[in-house]
Amino acid sequence: MAHVIRGQHAESEHWGHIVVANAHGDVLQSWGNPELVVHMRSAAKPFQSVPALQDNVAAHFHFSQKELALACASHNGEPEHMEIAASLLRKIGFSEEFLQCGVHRPLGVDLGVVDEEPPYSVLQNNCSGKHALMLAACVKNDWPIENYLDPAHPHQQRILGTLARMGCIESKNIGINIDGCSAPEFSLPLKNVATMYANLAAGVESPIDPFELMANHPFVVAGTKRFDTAVMSAGDGKLIAKIGAEGLECFAVRGSNPLGIVISISDGNSRATPPVALELLQRLQVLNAQQLESLQMYSTTEELNHRGMLVGRIECVL
Secondary structure (H helix, E strand, O other), rough: OOEEEEEEEEEEEOOOOEEEEEOOEHHHHHHHOOOOOOEHHHHHHHHHHHHHHHHHHHHHHHHHHHHHHHHOOOOOOOOOHHHHHHHHHHHHHOHHHHHOOOOOOOOOOOOOOOOOOOOOHHHHHHHHHHHHHHHHHHHHOOOOOOOOOOOOHHHHHHHHHHHHHOOOOHHHHHHHEEEOOOOOOEEEHHHHHHHHHHHHHHHHOOOOOOHHHHHOOHHHOOOOOHHHHHHHHOOOOOEEEOOOOOOOEEEOOOOOOOEEEEEEEEEOOOHHHHHHHHHHHOOOOOOOOHHHHHHHHHEEEEEEEEOOOOOEEEEEEE
C-alpha cells in the first residue's frame, strides 16, 4: 500500500487491504482480501449512535447537532470537545462520574493541540461523546445505567442489530469483544464494514442523520491537525471519514450510487492511511482537483528527524 522513503530508497513498507462496496453488499473493487475479519473499534461509532438517534433523544434532551456529532467522534480532547461532552451530560442530568470509558492521554497531546498536563479528565477520552449518548438512550428508555456497557444490555443489543442490518450480516456472525473504552467492540469481514458505510451514505431512517452530523461538524469528529477533519472539510458534505484503530480508516460517500470504503493497514500503523486514502479517493473521482490540492500535505507525508530536518516521505504505491 505504501513505502516509507529515506533518501532514494524505501526503508520500510506498509501492506494492507481495501474494499469498496455498495449498499447492497456488492464488492465493487478490492485490493487484498475482502473476507478478512477486522476489528471496527472506533469505526463503529456512527452506527452505535443510530438507536439513540432513532429514539429522538435530541428532542427529548434538547441536544444540539454539535453535541450529537460528538457521539460519533474520536476527538482530540481539546477544550471545545470537553465542553461539548460536559454539556451532553448536564442535559441528561449526569456528571462525568457516570462515564465508564476511563481516562487516557488525549489524542491531541501528540499533535501539540492539547497540553501535556496530567491528570487528564474523562471528558478528554476520545469516546466520551459516544458514552454520553449511550447513557441518554438508557435514561430515555428507563433502562439501567450501571451496566450500560454490558453486551447483553438492551441498548447494546440494539446497537448489534443496527450493525447487522446495515452491514448485511447476521448478528451471530459478528464477533463481540471489549474496546479500549470498555464498550462492546465488533469484528467482522471488511466487505461488511464497507457495506455498512455505504448504507450510512445512503441514509438512515432516523429523525437525525448521523452522516449529516459528521459532515456538518468535522472538527467535532476529530479535531485540529486530524486527517478525518481535513478530508471531511474538503469534501463539503459529500463524504464522511472515520478512523477505527490499528490502521483502519473508513469512508461513506454520498451520490447517486452511495459507496462505502474501508482501508486496513496490516501492521496497524495509521501513518500510511492518508496517502493511500487520497490516492483512492482520486481514482474513484470522489474529490476534485481543487479539493485534493487542499489536502496535499496528507498525500505524501513528510518524515522529519528530531531537529525538524526533512529526511524522507511516505507515499502510496497502489
